Amino acid sequence: MQVDEQLDSDISIRIGGDAGQGVESSGAGFCKALARAGLHVFAAQDYRSRIRGGHNFYQIRAATRPVAAQRVPPDLLVALTAETLDVHLEQLPPGAGVIYEESLRLDERIRFRPDAAQIDAKGLRLMPVPLLKTAADHGSRVMANTAALGALAGVTDFPLERIMEVIRENFAAKGSEVVDANLAVAAAAHRVARERHADFPHPMPRGDGRARVLIRGNHAFALGALAAGCRFVSAYPMTPATSIIEYLASIAAEYGVVTKHAEDEIAAVCMAIGAAHVGARALTATSGGGFALMTEALGLAGITETPLVVVSVQRGGPSTGMPTRTEQSDLLFALHASQGEFPRIVIAPGNIEECFEAGARAFNLAERYQCPVIVLSDLLLASSLQTAEPETFGTDRVSIDRGALLAPGAPAGAAAAHRPASGADPAGPSPARNHPWEAGAYPRFAVTDTGISPRPLPGDPAAVFTATSDEHTEDGHITEEIHTRARMMRKRMRKEDTALRDDIRPPNRFGPGQASLTLVCWGSTTGAAREAAARLTAAGTPCAVLQFQDLWPFPADAAAAALDAAGLTIGIEQSYTGQLAKLIRMMTGRALDRQVLAYDGRPFSPEDMLTAVQRCLNGEIQVHVEPGEPPLPLATEVGVNV
Amino acid sequence: MSDITVKDFDSWVKPSWCPGCGDYGIFAALKHSLAELGVAPHEALVVSGIGCGSKLPDYMHVNGLMTIHGRPLAVATGAKLANHALTVLVVDGDGDAYGIGGNHFIHTARRNPDITHIVENNQIYALTKGQYSPTTPQGRVTTTSPEGVIERAVNPVAVAMAMGATFVARGFAGEPKHLAGLIEEGIRHPGYALIDVLQPCVVFNRVNTYAWYGERVYKLEEAGHDPYDRAAAQRVAAEWDDRIPIGVILREDGAPSYERQVPALNAGPLVERSLTDVADIGALLRRFM
Numbered sequence: 006m007q008v009d010e011q012l013d014s015d016i017s018i019r020i021g022g023d024a025g026q027g028v029e030s031s032g033a034g035f036c037k038a039l040a041r042a043g044l045h046v047f048a049a050q051d052y053r054s055r056i057r058g059g060h061n062f063y064q065i066r067a068a069t070r071p072v073a074a075q076r077v078p079p080d081l082l083v084a085l086t087a088e089t090l091d092v093h094l095e096q097l098p099p100g101a102g103v104i105y106e107e108s109l110r111l112d113e114r115i116r117f118r119p120d121a122a123q124i125d126a127k128g129l130r131l132m133p134v135p136l137l138k139t140a141a142d143h144g145s146r147v148m149a150n151t152a153a154l155g156a157l158a159g160v161t162d163f164p165l166e167r168i169m170e171v172i173r174e175n176f177a178a179k180g181s182e183v184v185d186a187n188l189a190v191a192a193a194a195h196r197v198a199r200e201r202h203a204d205f206p207h208p209m210p211r212g213d214g215r216a217r218v219l220i221r222g223n224h225a226f227a228l229g230a231l232a233a234g235c236r237f238v239s240a241y242p243m244t245p246a247t248s249i250i251e252y253l254a255s256i257a258a259e260y261g262v263v264t265k266h267a268e269d270e271i272a273a274v275c276m277a278i279g280a281a282h283v284g285a286r287a288l289t290a291t292s293g294g295g296f297a298l299m300t301e302a303l304g305l306a307g308i309t310e311t312p313l314v315v316v317s318v319q320r321g322g323p324s325t326g327m328p329t330r331t332e333q334s335d336l337l338f339a340l341h342a343s344q345g346e347f348p349r350i351v352i353a354p355g356n357i358e359e360c361f362e363a364g365a366r367a368f369n370l371a372e373r374y375q376c377p378v379i380v381l382s383d384l385l386l387a388s389s390l391q392t393a394e395p396e397t398f399g400t401d402r403v404s405i406d407r408g409a410l411l412a413p414g415a416p417a418g419a420a421a422a423h424r425p426a427s428g429a430d431p432a433g434p435s436p437a438r439n440h441p442w443e444a445g446a447y448p449r450f451a452v453t454d455t456g457i458s459p460r461p462l463p464g465d466p467a468a469v470f471t472a473t474s475d476e477h478t479e480d481g482h483i484t485e486e487i488h489t490r491a492r493m494m495r496k497r498m499r500k501e502d503t504a505l506r507d508d509i510r511p512p513n514r515f516g517p518g519q520a521s522l523t524l525v526c527w528g529s530t531t532g533a534a535r536e537a538a539a540r541l542t543a544a545g546t547p548c549a550v551l552q553f554q555d556l557w558p559f560p561a562d563a564a565a566a567a568l569d570a571a572g573l574t575i576g577i578e579q580s581y582t583g584q585l586a587k588l589i590r591m592m593t594g595r596a597l598d599r600q601v602l603a604y605d606g607r608p609f610s611p612e613d614m615l616t617a618v619q620r621c622l623n624g625e626i627q628v629h630v631e632p633g634e635p636p637l638p639l640a641t642e643v644g645v646n647v
Numbered sequence: 648m649s650d651i652t653v654k655d656f657d658s659w660v661k662p663s664w665c666p667g668c669g670d671y672g673i674f675a676a677l678k679h680s681l682a683e684l685g686v687a688p689h690e691a692l693v694v695s696g697i698g699c700g701s702k703l704p705d706y707m708h709v710n711g712l713m714t715i716h717g718r719p720l721a722v723a724t725g726a727k728l729a730n731h732a733l734t735v736l737v738v739d740g741d742g743d744a745y746g747i748g749g750n751h752f753i754h755t756a757r758r759n760p761d762i763t764h765i766v767e768n769n770q771i772y773a774l775t776k777g778q779y780s781p782t783t784p785q786g787r788v789t790t791t792s793p794e795g796v797i798e799r800a801v802n803p804v805a806v807a808m809a810m811g812a813t814f815v816a817r818g819f820a821g822e823p824k825h826l827a828g829l830i831e832e833g834i835r836h837p838g839y840a841l842i843d844v845l846q847p848c849v850v851f852n853r854v855n856t857y858a859w860y861g862e863r864v865y866k867l868e869e870a871g872h873d874p875y876d877r878a879a880a881q882r883v884a885a886e887w888d889d890r891i892p893i894g895v896i897l898r899e900d901g902a903p904s905y906e907r908q909v910p911a912l913n914a915g916p917l918v919e920r921s922l923t924d925v926a927d928i929g930a931l932l933r934r935f936m
Contacts, residue, residue, distance in 0.1 A: 041936070220935045228931060234922025236911070237729055258910040260925055263728050263917055268754040272721040275714070279725025282712060283692070283733065284918035287725065305715050398932055405922050446658070446708065462918065463710040463726075464733055466689045471704055471711035474697070482660050483705050483713075 014069035014210045017076045021062035022085030027150035032063025038167040039067045040219040040392050043212025047072045049389040054328040060088050069210045073356050073532025077610045080207045083153050099127045102205050104156050107133040132202040139194045144186030155191035159198025161209040218393050222360040222386040223248040229364020232403040237287040239265040239276035244328045245384040246318040249290040270295035274302040281311050284462040286368045290316045293335045300342040303377050307347025309472040312371035316380040318387045321606040330606025331384035333528050334580040339379045340557050348500040351557035353381040355531035357391040365403040373408035374500045385608050386529035409459045416447055416461040416468035446480040452492055456499030501558040509555045511563030516549030517542055523571035527553040527585050534577050536611040565593040575599040575621050603630035651685050653678045662706045669820030669846030670700045676823040680830035691734040694723040696743030699774045700767035703738050717748030720755045727760050730918045731906045741768040745781040745801045756810035761904040763833040763840045769848035777851040804896055805884040807841045814840035815897040819864050821857045838904045867894030874898045
């Protein structure tokens, strides 16, 4: 994916109103129309943890090149309430447009503000449209949000037919009367807007006409899992992970998926473990609080060598924290969750395409290494609507590898052929000493050079076996025998070495060949970081991005090499403590030169990031991002002492 | 007649239970009932929790899965949903089932998966050496209740009935033949079957001994109890102290199991499906366009 900084082909729009006014549905509908017109879209709802009431807004960015982050400030604000203007006024840049319900008289509202003169100096384009009256005249007052979409299309000179198409689809289930009324409302509002405000200088960029997929990270992940053969998901509802089981439940009957809304997260993860143990590709989805409840069972999957996939979609913590806000503060928790030591794999997608890929890849990794795989996503990635090329999600992009899984009947030969591991574990007595497999028990946990044991499934007449959360012998019986314990620990932990050698990816690097500055990040902040880096590079400071997708086992050698060639390194994380930087230091001995830390729960925009980076360049070692900070002028070259 | 015998379930690992432990009777009954039903070791999955009795799968030649404290019902439910061809049993204790796993117990009872749940109820935490359990009688002195237990004891059969369980029975480890019959009926029952088993702990429960139970238990089938009569079942469930009923307390035929009502499982066990049977997700993708 290319990220571009050209602003003339890029528009940022906010639609704000009270919860219950249809802000989300209008915003999502508009996005669909934009995507069908061939524009690249990044959009997200900003809302609170409640059902009705309170201000919320939908932020849409549309561009002629791929975009993977929000852009503040908005070029255009659509205000369904007076409060919308109050909340967003400060962030409106000079010349920004405001479409609003005429009866709100926002012009007067501004005139009576103490800072009226400063606002006046911004030269905002106030564009009143009689949304309510238009809605009432052509349909009903509840269609004011439809009127707003019509007006928005009118002001930005976006083809009305695209909006009409989406209205027809979205209201089809409500009958032709509702469809026709909404169409009439949209057309009338469009007409009024064209008549009054056709000269708004920031029209919608023209798309290339190529239809793209418009999807959220959670849905992309679920599709990837489905394509990879995941047919079992158990979960307990928790924002922002809920849409994964909801989506799979919505297609469960059609595609033959078992979805189980369990009584709690402990049951959810245990059900997934049970299903995976007998051979299903099983998933559980949660957020930090639920993941906390799953930690004991994570160790069960670890010691019983069960291929479990857990996706944890992070939100603002701690405890209930900020349920509808984004954060990246569960990294070290995911790495260390559960008592004792066992192999695990932790991966973190950084964009929508990686969400799909992670959905599929997680199951291959889980079955190849017979261990829990944790996919760490975050709210911004999970719930933002983004466009992607449909080919990215092709089933042909997904390969299925079940690792050392044995076909029914095969275990007989596999057990006979099993020999103690050769060079990998020379010490210790022969495993046959206290494991009479000839008695009929199958060596499910046979010690091998890779640590990976051939895996039969319960039900196979050739392989009756026991698995236990206790330390155990190769045929799965409880033991505390000193040599067996040591051998089994080494056998299990060796799987991490094997994974590191065969599957773990080095960090992704983006940017110019030689960079004097490198932004180090993971997860959803990668999109904004790449855009910020591109702008810095264009402004004369060659800046790269180092994105860690595979976080455990940690690709320490590759990370060290990349960091040594990175110039000034700045960690960019949405957490207070900078957990990736700690991990890097722990595993490579290398400290990042600077850190940018944000924990306000709001999406990181490239603008915020540039301001923070500039503060780093001005000498600050650790920058705690202040919400709403005015942008600093960009330096044209880096002149800092590391 | 099947050719499966009790010996087919023998393992090279021998039980480490105390001599005289009630678990021996339960162990014998379980093996006997599987053999009687002709369930081969590879056709069953015995899921357990943590505690003396939960080590049972370790002593048996059968697919075993010894999980973590309180969670075997949830693990077993996942296994049953993924492969309903397996005969899935849960063997755990009163701490597992009615204490730490109480939430799973009440929800499994109303969910009705085809799982046979054998609870080794010795009214004490034995492996941790004598703390009170959810079924320890009020007033009993244990290491964590030196002044006597303050809470009322859980009545597990009443709880299961209240949650809509379709098969509720009580057995006695001192009557292994009778218990084997109950386990057989529980396995045959196409839904969740609770078999709460009175299990003397010869070390940490010196009150509820074989002799104590022997004087009190009576068999419901001999007393003419009709397990299809819910009101009668309620009365029987309330009996304790002087007379303790064993046998099938309540049953309801014809209620479909959970997994029979999941559309994705109509065509057969999930694990027998090809992972690539969703050949093309294009149709789903188009809904996002």
